[in-house]
Amino acid sequence: MNSTGTGVLGRVAIVGRPNVGKSTLFNRIVGRREAIVEEMPGVTRDRKESEAEVAGARIIVLDTGGLTGESDPLAAGVDRQVHEAIQASDLAILVVDVTVGPTEGDAKVADLLHRSEKPVLVAVNKVDDASREQDIWAFLSLGLGEPFPVSAMHGRGVEDLLDEVVGLLRASRGDTHHEAAGESVGEADERVADGEGRDPREEHEPRVALVGRPNVGKSTLFNRLVGEDRSLVHDMPGTTRDAVDTLLETPRGPVRFVDTAGLRKRSRVDDSTEFYAGLRAREAMRRADVALLVIDATEGVTHQDQNIAEYATDAGCGVVIVLNKWDLVDSEARAELEGEVRERLGFLVGAPILRVSALTGRGVAKVMPAVWSVLDRYRARVNTALVNRVIRVAQARHPAPGGGRVLYATQGAANPPTFTLWSNRRLPRDWLRYLENTLRRELHLEGTPLRLRVRVR
Ligand code: GDP
Ligand code: GDP
Numbered sequence: 001m002n003s004t005g006t007g008v009l010g011r012v013a014i015v016g017r018p019n020v021g022k023s024t025l026f027n028r029i030v031g032r033r034e035a036i037v038e039e040m041p042g043v044t045r046d047r048k049e050s051e052a053e054v055a056g057a058r059i060i061v062l063d064t065g066g067l068t069g070e071s072d073p074l075a076a077g078v079d080r081q082v083h084e085a086i087q088a089s090d091l092a093i094l095v096v097d098v099t100v101g102p103t104e105g106d107a108k109v110a111d112l113l114h115r116s117e118k119p120v121l122v123a124v125n126k127v128d129d130a131s132r133e134q135d136i137w138a139f140l141s142l143g144l145g146e147p148f149p150v151s152a153m154h155g156r157g158v159e160d161l162l163d164e165v166v167g168l169l170r171a172s173r174g175d176t177h178h179e180a181a182g183e184s185v186g187e188a189d190e191r192v193a194d195g196e197g198r199d200p201r202e203e204h205e206p207r208v209a210l211v212g213r214p215n216v217g218k219s220t221l222f223n224r225l226v227g228e229d230r231s232l233v234h235d236m237p238g239t240t241r242d243a244v245d246t247l248l249e250t251p252r253g254p255v256r257f258v259d260t261a262g263l264r265k266r267s268r269v270d271d272s273t274e275f276y277a278g279l280r281a282r283e284a285m286r287r288a289d290v291a292l293l294v295i296d297a298t299e300g301v302t303h304q305d306q307n308i309a310e311y312a313t314d315a316g317c318g319v320v321i322v323l324n325k326w327d328l329v330d331s332e333a334r335a336e337l338e339g340e341v342r343e344r345l346g347f348l349v350g351a352p353i354l355r356v357s358a359l360t361g362r363g364v365a366k367v368m369p370a371v372w373s374v375l376d377r378y379r380a381r382v383n384t385a386l387v388n389r390v391i392r393v394a395q396a397r398h399p400a401p402g403g404g405r406v407l408y409a410t411q412g413a414a415n416p417p418t419f420t421l422w423s424n425r426r427l428p429r430d431w432l433r434y435l436e437n438t439l440r441r442e443l444h445l446e447g448t449p450l451r452l453r454v455r456v457r
Contacts, residue, residue, distance in 0.1 A: 009057040010169040011049075013085040015064050015113070016095035017105035021125040025095055025152035026063035029054065029162065055159075055166040062089055083112060091119045091168055093161070094144060095152075098124045098135050102142060110142040119168045120144045123161055125152050133457060137407070145384050145410045164412060171413040205247065205256045206375050209284035209317065210263060212294035213304050217324040221294060221358035222263040225367060250368050259284040282311055289415065290374050291317040292367070297329045297337055297355070301344040309345055316416050318374035318448040319351045322367065327357040349437065350446020374447040380417055382443050384410045387419060394438040400431040407457065417443075418451040427454055 014022045014029075030050040048063040064085045086092050092113055096106050113120045124136040127149035136147040148164065150157035210218050226248050244261040247254050257263075259280060285291050291312035295305050312319050323337065334355075341353060352370040356363035387409050395406060404427040412420040419439065421427075427435075436450050 007058050008051070009059050009166065010090035010172075011060045011062060011088060012165060012169075013062040013064060013089035013092045014095060015082055015085060015092050015109055017103065017109060020095045020097040020100075021152045022095050023063055025093070025123065025125065025150070025158070026050075026061060028152050028155060028158055029061050054162040057166045057169070059165070059169065082109065083116075086113065086116045086118060089118065090172065091121070091165060092116070093121050093123050093165070094142070095123045095125050096139055096142070098126050098132050098149070101135070101138055106139075106142060110144055113144065119172060121161060121164055121168070122147045123150045123152075124148065125150055127151050127157065128154055129156075140408060145408070167413050171415065205254050206290065206371075207256045207258050207288045208290050208292055208371055209258050209281070209288035209312075210260070210292045210294065211281040211285060211308055211312070212322075213296070213302065213308075216294045216296040217358045218294050219263045221292075221322065221324060221356070221364065221367075222257070222260065224358050224361055224364045226257075250372070252372050255368070255371065258287050281308065282315070285312050285315040285317050288315075288317050289378055290371050291315075291319050292322060292371065293319055294322045294324050295341075297323040297325045297333075300337055301340045306344055309348055313348065313449050316449055316451070318378040318416065319348050320367070320370045320374055320447070321345060321348065321351050321353045323353065323355050324358050326355045326363065327360055348447075349440060352447060377445045378416050378448040379414050380443070380445060380448075381414055382411050382417065386443070387411060387439070390439055390442045391421075391435065394435055394442075398431075398434060400427050402428065404428070404431070406435075412453065413451075416449045416451060417445055418453065420453045420455060422455050422457055424457065426456055 014026050016022050026048070030052045049060055050063075052059055052061050062085050064082055094106075094109060094113060096102065122139055122142060122144050124139055124147050127133060127136065128151045133149050136149045139147045148157060148161045150161055152158065210222055212218050226246060244259070246257045246260040248257060291308075293305070293309055293312065295301060309319060309321075321341065323341070326334075329337065345351070352374065354363055354366050354370055356367065358364065391406050391409050399405075402425070404423055404425050406421045406423050406427070409419055409421045412418050432452055432454070436452055440446060440450055
């Protein structure tokens with residue numbers, strides 16, 4: 001990260017060959033209508049940068065327009081300057097011109113970007129109306145995916161592009177906020193993340209919510225997990241007023257257990273009515289990456305366990321299932337319970353299932369490794385070529401009814417893995433579920449929710 005300053009999410013470089021509309025896009029993003037852009041050939045302007053508020057975040061935008069006075073974008077010195085601009089940023093927008101189509105010059109800049117290994121979005125500019133939209137696919141040949149049709153001049157498509165910019169910056173920063181719970185991540189979050197003297201690294205620790213019905217053994221399990229070595233445990237304020245989080249050092253790094261106030265106390269807190277406990281649990285899951293769902297094995301999987309599991313998935317959490325009080329169930333009941341888990345929690349495809357006795361400590365050592373294994377998948381980034389290969393095979397085997405087809409796909413975000421699919425028309429829900437399950441299986445993303453965003457072209 002090269003981002004500087006308080007509350008700035010990241011730096012974005014706008015690059016591309018001359019005359020594609022970089023400066024126009026820059027001005028559109030920073031909200032400034034620069035009176036005159038010098039049009040004299042050969043004039044080298046300074047690299048310009050400006051702060052901008054976009055999609056609820058602050059970014060710094062770098063304009064490299066005007067770096068190149070000549071038609072060869074990689075003329076003497078320009079290569080280096082573009083290279084420097086890319087190095088100085090967290091993400092690049094490659095601007096290309098739909099009226100011209102992909103050129104040698106585009107390919108040269110694309111090549112620089114490939115080598116930089118920074119995230120790149122391709123903005124296909126001058127798509128002033130819908131009639132040009134199908135022409136954007138030609139730019140897939142640049143190998144940078146994600147062609148976004150925009151009209152820098154009229155503002156068309158620029159918001160979508162900026163949403164993606166902010167999403168990618170957040171993802172690469174390891175932010176765990178997600179839109180799944182319908183939250184929009186706004187400025188307020190930025191201030192919490194970067195200001196007020198809090199250690200920004202705090203924001204990167206994986207977060208776990210220990211959830212389940214009352215009396216299933218959450219406190220007992222929690223005290224087992226954190227209990228042995230006090231030096232490995234730190235209390236810290238949670239986000240809401242009376243919430244306390246607990247930071248637990250594990251061999252793979254610290255993990256933050258959210259809203260643990262009620263779990264640390266020996267006595268039951270008086271807010272443990274089922275209703276209130278439910279609210280708290282939902283709030284905790286909204287903040288968490290992984291939900292550790294504790295189920296009382298003596299009672300089986302209840303309707304309320306199912307509700308919590310569904311909420312966890314909706315909130316975009318990975319899930320680890322803990323069947324607790326295993327010491328109390330005989331072998332017959334065990335077999336029955338396993339059937340119940342398959343049947344009632346089957347939608348948590350591939351979530352680890354642990355058999356534990358928090359009381360005796362049996363099986364507890366497996367809990368944190370299971371959490372980490374789900375976290376790894378939750379945070380996974382999958383290579384675009386691989387995603388497209390899996391989708392191609394899936395559609396060949398089982399085409400979507402009604403002639404729908406995914407034209408191209410890419411993983412737009414992690415935490416949880418979020419795939420953007422560009423399709424020729426709307427895709428049926430059932431078929432998307434099939435695709436989701438195929439992606440999960442082929443990409444080894446069991447235990448984490450996947451998000452599919454479909455963009456119809
Ligand atoms: P740069 O050299 O890449 O910075 O390109 P400029 O921003 O200077 O734009 C080059 C030319 O393309 C100018 O004449 C712009 O008015 C024009 N242009 C920029 N964006 C658009 C657009 O979205 N649609 C159309 N039709 N023209 C555009
Ligand atoms: P919470 O409300 O989910 O936090 O549940 P507690 O941790 O307070 O546990 C509720 C009751 O279940 C207590 O009496 C615990 O001693 C008991 N308990 C918790 N875990 C186990 C277990 O693995 N085996 C047995 N036999 N009892 C347990």
